Amino acid sequence: MTVFRVGCPxxxxxxxxxxxxxxxxxxxxxxxYAFTCPDCGxxxxxxxxxxxVELLTGNGVAEIGLAPR
Incomplete structure (x- = not known):
């Protein structure tokens, strides 16, 4: 499984x-892309x-569907 480094604003x-x-x-x-911060929730x-997008989808990140804005 691929691991990504992310930062929380x-x-x-x-x-x-x-x-x-x-x-x-x-x-x-x-x-x-979206995630829940493991430090603050x-x-x-x-x-x-x-x-x-290419990096994420090429490494197994699922795409969720949203209603059009």
């Missing part, structure tokens, strides 16, 4: 998460460009 914590702990979501206007959403 809420508490400043840094963590290593497995691909099953990160989700990828798309709307018509944007793509982002806050949900985190960050924008994901094409390179990040």
């Amino acid at each position: 809420h508490c400043g914590g840094r963590a290593h998460l497995e691909s099953g702990e990160v989700r990828l979501a798309r709307t018509r206007s944007r793509t982002f 806050e949900p985190v959403r960050k924008p994901a460009g094409e390179r990040i």
Whole structure:
């Protein structure tokens, strides 16, 4: 399983998460990845460009469906 290094904008914590702990979501206007910070428990959403999307999907991160915005 792939491990990703992520940072939390809420508490400043840094963590290593497995691909099953990160989700990828798309709307018509944007793509982002999301996870729950293991340090503070806050949900985190960050924008994901094409390179990040390729990296995440190529390493087992699931894409969740959202209603169009």
